[in-house]
Amino acid sequence: MARGARPGRDGEIAGEARGAPVVALDGPGSSGKSTVGAMAAARLGFRFCDSGLFYRAATWLALQRRVPLDDGPALAALVPDLRLEADEAGRYTRVLAAGREVTGLVHVPEIDRAVSEVSRQPELRTALLPRQRELALGGGIVVAGRDIGTVVLPDADLKIYLDASLAERARRRGLERGIAAHDAESADARRTLDELRARDATDSGRETAPLRVAPDAVVIRTDGFTLEQAVDAVVALIRALPQAGGAAGGGPAGSSVPQ
Numbered sequence: 001m002a003r004g005a006r007p008g009r010d011g012e013i014a015g016e017a018r019g020a021p022v023v024a025l026d027g028p029g030s031s032g033k034s035t036v037g038a039m040a041a042a043r044l045g046f047r048f049c050d051s052g053l054f055y056r057a058a059t060w061l062a063l064q065r066r067v068p069l070d071d072g073p074a075l076a077a078l079v080p081d082l083r084l085e086a087d088e089a090g091r092y093t094r095v096l097a098a099g100r101e102v103t104g105l106v107h108v109p110e111i112d113r114a115v116s117e118v119s120r121q122p123e124l125r126t127a128l129l130p131r132q133r134e135l136a137l138g139g140g141i142v143v144a145g146r147d148i149g150t151v152v153l154p155d156a157d158l159k160i161y162l163d164a165s166l167a168e169r170a171r172r173r174g175l176e177r178g179i180a181a182h183d184a185e186s187a188d189a190r191r192t193l194d195e196l197r198a199r200d201a202t203d204s205g206r207e208t209a210p211l212r213v214a215p216d217a218v219v220i221r222t223d224g225f226t227l228e229q230a231v232d233a234v235v236a237l238i239r240a241l242p243q244a245g246g247a248a249g250g251g252p253a254g255s256s257v258p259q
Contacts, residue, residue, distance in 0.1 A: 020046065020140030021157035021243040024149035025234070028211060029199050030169035030176075032222055032230055033162045037144040038091055039227070040234040044244070047090035049135050051145035051152065054128050055119040056106035057082045061097040062118060069114055072123030079127040092135065109177070116199045122208035125151075139243070146203055149214035157241055159217035160234060168223050170196050 023046070027033040034050045041048035058078050059069070067074045085094040095103045105111075118124065125147075132152045135141060145152065149159035164172075170193040179189050203211035213219060218237055222230045238244050 020138075021238065021241050022136045022139050022153060023142040023238055024153050024156035024159045024214075024217075025142055025144040025162060026146055026149050026160070026211070026214070026217070027144075027162035027164075028146070028169065028203065029196050030173040031162045031164050032172065032227070033144040035227065036162060036222075036230045036234055037142045038093075039231045040238065041091070041142040042089055043231065043235055044238060045140075046238075047086065047092070047135075047141040049084065049092040049132075049141065049143050051128075051132050051143055051148060052115075052119075053084055053092070053095050053106065054082060054131065055115050055124075056111050057084075057095050057097045057102065058124060058128075059111050059115045059118045060102050060106050063110070063114065064097075069117040070121065072121035075118060075121050076123040076127035079124070079131065082131075090141075112195060116202045119146075120202060120206040120208070125208055142238075146211045147209040149217050150212060151209040154214070157243055158237060159214045160237060161213045161217040161219045162222060162230070162234075163219060164222045166193065166197060166200070 025033050025037045034052070037050070038048045040046075058075055061067075061078050061081060062069055062075055065078075067078065069075075081098040083096040084092040085096065086092050087094065093103065094101070095106055129152060132143070132145075132148075135143060136153055136156075139157075143153060143156075149156055149161070170189070173196060174189050174192050177188070177192065179186065179192065200211075220230065220233050225233075
């Protein structure tokens with residue numbers, strides 16, 4: 001991005017001669033957007049952020065401090081204590097809450113069940129917007145989430161919506177939890193399916209920043225795709241951008257930590 005560029009109104013990234021592109025990668029739970037986005041970014045030498053980590057961190061801290069999960073103002077007050085840090089590859093994967101490393105604590109079933117209620121609170125979403133938009137400064141980043149292309153970065157150079165059927169997403173979530181594919185009818189597998197269905201309903205039905213496909217997004221449905229095929233599809237779309245200049249990797253675009 002040109003020197004002096006700044007976030008514009010409603011999430012626009014303003015400034016002449018923007019450098020490497022900003023990519024918004026949205027999709028429902030377990031659609032693969034975090035894994036695919038991180039791998040695509042690494043291949044292109046871009047930074048990567050899963051914006052959902054902010055909400056998972058807020059959920060973890062709220063549970064620790066016994067903050068009601070439907071108290072929007074109280075949840076918004078937690079934001080100054082939340083921080084994402086980048087690794088040497090420019091991936092914002094390290095999660096800190098109140099100065100404590102909680103990266104390994106925000107992907108457990110307890111957080112999976114509670115994060116939907118937390119993330120629907122408009123006060124929290126509003127408080128997190130500047131933190132999320134700041135990451136896009138300088139370009140060369142893939143930001144994954146549920147409302148990146150519609151709310152957080154509506155002026156992104158490329159918007160992709162990664163989708164998959166509910167059954168396929170439940171299978172993937174189950175594998176993450178150690179549920180074998182042939183156990184699809186087990187109680188744990190059915191519980192996983194029900195949790196995803198409920199999360200879809202909450203995300204799509206909330207009044208503030210609902211999950212939806214941006215009108216100008218490219219939809220990639222990944223049922224039947226291998227992981228590599230999904231990554232290939234995303235990388236091809238990014239490389240086709242004029243700003244990408246045929247990016248082919250070679251290190252991260254930068255791993256500083258916006259605050």
